[in-house]
Amino acid sequence: xxxxxVFNRLGCYPVIGKKFCSRFLSIEILFAPLCVYINxxxxxxxxxxxxxxxxxxxxxxxxxxLWPRTxxxxxxxxxxxxxVDGEGHQQITMPGRELVGFPGHYDNELFAxxxxxxxxxxxxxxxxxxxxxxxxxxxxxxxxxxxxxxxxVECADEIARLHxxxxxNTPSWAFLTPASVAHLREETQVFxxxxxxxxxxxxxxxxxxxxxxxxxxxxxxxxxxxRRVLGDSTLSPLTNDEAMGLAGDIIAVADFYNLPLSYFLxxxxxxxxxxxxxxxxxxxxxxxxxxxxxxxxxxxxxxxxVENPALGVWQITRETLRFAHxxxxxxxxxxxxxxxxxxxxxxxxxxDNVPPExxxxxxxxxxxxxxxxxxxxxxxxxxxxxxxxxxxxxTYETGVSRVADYARRILDRAALIHATAVEEVAx
Numbered sequence: 001x002x003x004x005x006v007f008n009r010l011g012c013y014p015v016i017g018k019k020f021c022s023r024f025l026s027i028e029i030l031f032a033p034l035c036v037y038i039n040x041x042x043x044x045x046x047x048x049x050x051x052x053x054x055x056x057x058x059x060x061x062x063x064x065x066l067w068p069r070t071x072x073x074x075x076x077x078x079x080x081x082x083x084v085d086g087e088g089h090q091q092i093t094m095p096g097r098e099l100v101g102f103p104g105h106y107d108n109e110l111f112a113x114x115x116x117x118x119x120x121x122x123x124x125x126x127x128x129x130x131x132x133x134x135x136x137x138x139x140x141x142x143x144x145x146x147x148x149x150x151x152x153v154e155c156a157d158e159i160a161r162l163h164x165x166x167x168x169n170t171p172s173w174a175f176l177t178p179a180s181v182a183h184l185r186e187e188t189q190v191f192x193x194x195x196x197x198x199x200x201x202x203x204x205x206x207x208x209x210x211x212x213x214x215x216x217x218x219x220x221x222x223x224x225x226x227r228r229v230l231g232d233s234t235l236s237p238l239t240n241d242e243a244m245g246l247a248g249d250i251i252a253v254a255d256f257y258n259l260p261l262s263y264f265l266x267x268x269x270x271x272x273x274x275x276x277x278x279x280x281x282x283x284x285x286x287x288x289x290x291x292x293x294x295x296x297x298x299x300x301x302x303x304x305x306v307e308n309p310a311l312g313v314w315q316i317t318r319e320t321l322r323f324a325h326x327x328x329x330x331x332x333x334x335x336x337x338x339x340x341x342x343x344x345x346x347x348x349x350x351x352d353n354v355p356p357e358x359x360x361x362x363x364x365x366x367x368x369x370x371x372x373x374x375x376x377x378x379x380x381x382x383x384x385x386x387x388x389x390x391x392x393x394x395t396y397e398t399g400v401s402r403v404a405d406y407a408r409r410i411l412d413r414a415a416l417i418h419a420t421a422v423e424e425v426a427x
Contacts, residue, residue: 079175080152092152097175100184101146101159103168105135110214110414112142113195114221119144119167128158131188144168145184166225195413203408203415208251214414215247216240218265218407219274226273238274246274246313249343249357253364256339262411263382264367266404270386270396271315276356280310285319293351294318312356314363324362325349327369 079094093099103119106112116132129147134140146162148155152173159171176184203211223229223237238246250268254261268274288303290296295307308317316324328336328345336344342357354362370381373389382400383392 090153093150094175096177097150098178098181099148099150099152099155100131100174100176100181101148101155102172102174103144103146103159103162105170106142106144107139108217109142109417110410111217111221112144113191114218114410115144115167116191117195118221118225119146119162122162122165122167129185131184132191133184133187147181148173164230166230194417195410197413197416199409199412200416201412202419203412206415206418208248208255210415210418211251211411212244212247214411215251215261215265216243218410219243219247219268222269222273223275226275228273228275228277235275235277243274246360249340249360252340252343253360256334257364257368259364259367259371260378260404262404262408263378263400264364265407266400266402267363267367267382267385268313269403269407270399271310272313274313276312278309278311279315280308280317283308283310283317287319291322291351311354312359314359316359316362316366318351320366321351321354321359321362322349324366327365328362331365 079097081093081095082090085091104115106115112132116130119128119130122128131145131147133143133145135143144167146158148158155173159168159173162168163171203214206214220238220240220243223243226237229235229237250264251261253259254264272279284297284305285308286300286303286305287294290304290306294304296304297307298305306318308319310317311321325345329347339361342355343361345358345361367381367385370384370389371378374380374384379397379401380392383394383397385400386396387393
């Protein structure tokens, strides 16, 4: 007995015995492959249509999101007016506003005021109204401001001119209302009044560390504005750490030799603006015989011609340095162990390897010797530091005295402002 399967729309049934087919069932079986083919094509077409519809929908969405559209945005007018005057010069102005340039910002009041004071002394083709403002906060800063001609082109030129002279670090500008400029002028008057009062000798009451902090800013100010630094990219001014170290050494040496600190500072400014570079490289002197380390240029009947450049911050010549070292060896009245080790000269002079710190000690010893030689006459002693005991230089002395007076006044006012601030905090 055989069995077979008969397919119809209702399912599959077993047939026992011979093969049985009705008319309709046979027709259905006959056309079943064709129906399957037609149904397959229909499914494919439906799938293709659905895919096309999905792509059209995606493209429409992308076009809706990405197609550029016009946005109505109203940009307010800046107020700047650009024009060319009758002489062909460009003018950029803002009617109703005053143009103010800001050459720099500083984090220390003393340094900021020194820059402010220097800016006032600089010549300007159109005159210059200099202002100083405080930016309060946990770490207050100070901004140097300059009232410029009401033309941005001329203001940029003015700020660039100041920057070329060492004034300013982060220049900017702004058009301010007349009321804002008037407020700046009022604030500036407060600074001027505070820094130009009478000297009261308050500076010496500060601790050595506090004095060194103020002196270091004065040293750095002089070094930063030195014309050689501005014109020579290879010559760097004092860093904050270097200025602080040199200030501590100057104060220690001045205290040790009982020197007038302001004049000692004046000598350092006149000699080299506290820059540790050699000078007078072509200077030569005749002497009877050469000493160890001398560079002999020529020999003659009266001796030898040797190079005699000036060394370091204090511009002490090699021959003067030998004289200062002989003074040190003969000095029995002072205990040099009280000086910091870095300031103590060696017993044997190595003329080519004298540390810059020791040069400060030699400079102080020379000034002390000259003060004793002229019985305490500061003017003669200072003039002799440059011209020698036999012919003190009055022009040099005038320059040193000018710097000394300025340093004395500025440092004393800084100390007074500091003392006043401490008293206000204590209250």
